[in-house]
Amino acid sequence: MNILGIETSCDETSASVVRDGRVILSNIVATSLQEHQKYGGIIPEIASRRQMEFIDLVTRQALNTAGLTLKDLDAVAVTESPGLIGSLVVGRSFAHSLSFALGIPLIKVNHIEAHVYAGYLVDRAQEQLDRLREFPLPAVGLVVSGGHSSLFYIKDFKSFRIFGQTRDDAAGEAYDKVARILGLGYPGGPIIDKLARSVTENDIKFSCAPMEGTNDFSFSGLKTAVLYYTQRNAAKGFAVEKVANAFQESVVNVLVRKTIEACIKKGVASLLVGGGVAANASLRTRLVEAAAVKGIKARFPAIPLCMDNAAMVAGLAQHLL
Ligand code: KG4
Ligand code: ZN
Numbered sequence: 001m002n003i004l005g006i007e008t009s010c011d012e013t014s015a016s017v018v019r020d021g022r023v024i025l026s027n028i029v030a031t032s033l034q035e036h037q038k039y040g041g042i043i044p045e046i047a048s049r050r051q052m053e054f055i056d057l058v059t060r061q062a063l064n065t066a067g068l069t070l071k072d073l074d075a076v077a078v079t080e081s082p083g084l085i086g087s088l089v090v091g092r093s094f095a096h097s098l099s100f101a102l103g104i105p106l107i108k109v110n111h112i113e114a115h116v117y118a119g120y121l122v123d124r125a126q127e128q129l130d131r132l133r134e135f136p137l138p139a140v141g142l143v144v145s146g147g148h149s150s151l152f153y154i155k156d157f158k159s160f161r162i163f164g165q166t167r168d169d170a171a172g173e174a175y176d177k178v179a180r181i182l183g184l185g186y187p188g189g190p191i192i193d194k195l196a197r198s199v200t201e202n203d204i205k206f207s208c209a210p211m212e213g214t215n216d217f218s219f220s221g222l223k224t225a226v227l228y229y230t231q232r233n234a235a236k237g238f239a240v241e242k243v244a245n246a247f248q249e250s251v252v253n254v255l256v257r258k259t260i261e262a263c264i265k266k267g268v269a270s271l272l273v274g275g276g277v278a279a280n281a282s283l284r285t286r287l288v289e290a291a292a293v294k295g296i297k298a299r300f301p302a303i304p305l306c307m308d309n310a311a312m313v314a315g316l317a318q319h320l321l
Contacts, residue, residue, distance in 0.1 A: 001021075001075070002068060003021070003076070003077050003314040004059070004075075005109075005313035005314025006077070006310055007078075007308055007310040008055065008092075008094075009079045009091075009308060010042060010084055010087055010146075011033050011036060011050070012029050012031045013031070013051050013054035013055055013058050013090075013091075014027070014310035014311075015028050015055075015059040016313070017063065017068060017314065018311055018315045020318065021315050021317075022120065022131070022315065023123070024121050024123050024124075024311045024315075025124070026066040027309055028061045028065065028310075029058070029309055029310075030050075032047055035050070042084070044086050045086065048089070048090060051086075051087050051091065052090050055090055055091065055094050070102060071102075074105075075104050075105045075107055076105070077095070077316075077320075078092055078094075078095035078096075078106065078107070078109065079092075079109055080092065080108035080111075082112065082148075110160070112145075112148050112275075113160045114312040114315075115143045116143055116154065116274045117157065117315050117316040118301035118305040118306065118315075119131065119135070119273065119274060120135070120299075121301070121315050134297070134299070135270040135297060136269075136270055137155065137157075138155050138270070139268050139270035140152065140263045140270070140272070141153075141154050141273075142255070142271065142272070142274075143275045144170070144255065144275045144276070144277035144283075145170060145172050146173055146187070146276055149171045149277075151164035151165070151262050153266055153268075157319035157320070163215050164214070164215025164258070166218060167216050167217070169219040169220045170219070171217070171219055171251055171255065172276050174220070174251065175192055175277065176188040177223050178223055179191055181226055182226075184244075189279070192244045192247065192248055193282070196241065196245040196249075197282075198241050199241050199242055199244075202242050202245050202249075203242075204238075204245075206226060206250045208221070208222045208250045211258075222251070230243065248280075252280070252282045255287070256283070256287050259273075268296070270296070271297065271298040271299065272298075273287065274300075274306065275306060276306055276308075278301065279303050
């Protein structure tokens with residue numbers, strides 16, 4: 001079965017064909033990110049206008065790359081929510097129209113749940129891998145993106161039950177805001193990730209609110225702690241890379257500790273991580289190691305699949321269909 005996925009929730013316009021919910025035949029992503037950089041965040045009006053310009057181009061390219069035509073499609077999948085409404089409406093209208101014209105089913109997919117699914121996808125060269133067997137359900141899913149930091153219990157791919165989330169900022173949002181405080185540019189995650197790696201010893205320490213007794217996260221106090229540190233030390237100066245490193249340590253510590261605790265509480269041996277912050281080098285290493293100590297297998301998607309893409313939407317849709 002070939003499913004065409006469409007993802008337009010924010011500043012990426014993506015189309016992908018996934019075979020049997022698993023094998024990526026194509027995954028085309030266009031983005032307006034560069035246009036937003038000078039504003040330090042996404043401008044919804046710009047994002048939705050670019051979505052309109054890109055949507056049919058990425059779809060044509062996704063079909064060409066997969067070596068298929070519209071007639072070869074069995075279903076169309078689209079990100080239903082959450083996202084910027086002006087961006088979402090472009091993908092949803094486009095996908096609705098295609099499904100109507102072709103007389104094939106339309107499957108609406110939740111963007112956050114799709115991020116969790118990204119780790120199950122393989123490319124044509126890895127077709128023999130069976131990740132469903134490698135990472136059997138039930139599993140715990142951690143989604144850490146620009147808009148969400150959530151823990152899910154996944155009994156099967158039709159029922160994602162959320163049991164923990166951020167009470168304020170998302171992890172990616174904290175990265176972006178701290179980068180702004182430090183004058184590092186947007187998006188902050190990849191810049192802080194790279195800067196933090198250059199630090200071997202650090203006397204600066206921040207701590208994240210532990211939110212004891214809950215499965216929830218809180219990152220806004222940490223962001224304020226960074227702001228106060230920079231204000232207090234503005235006159236004498238400070239090493240930006242050390243502040244970035246201390247901030248990242250604190251985020252990674254809390255994500256690793258609470259996620260492993262959650263897996264143990266839920267009695268699962270599979271952990272799936274997704275979303276933009278899942279591209280973070282320190283989080284990837286530390287979470288895989290901490291999980292292995294407890295006999296849990298942790299799975300991160302390939303770096304490009306951590307970001308917004310339509311393959312994760314098309315893949316999950318197969319199970320919903
Ligand atoms: O999942 P995503 O592409 O879009 C949303 O659905 O939000 O995530 C974007 C977020 C941004 O906040 C960005 O700063 C963060 O992911 N991010 C990272 C890294 N790469 C992207 N955060 C930490 N380390 C990274 N390497
Ligand atoms: Zn996303």
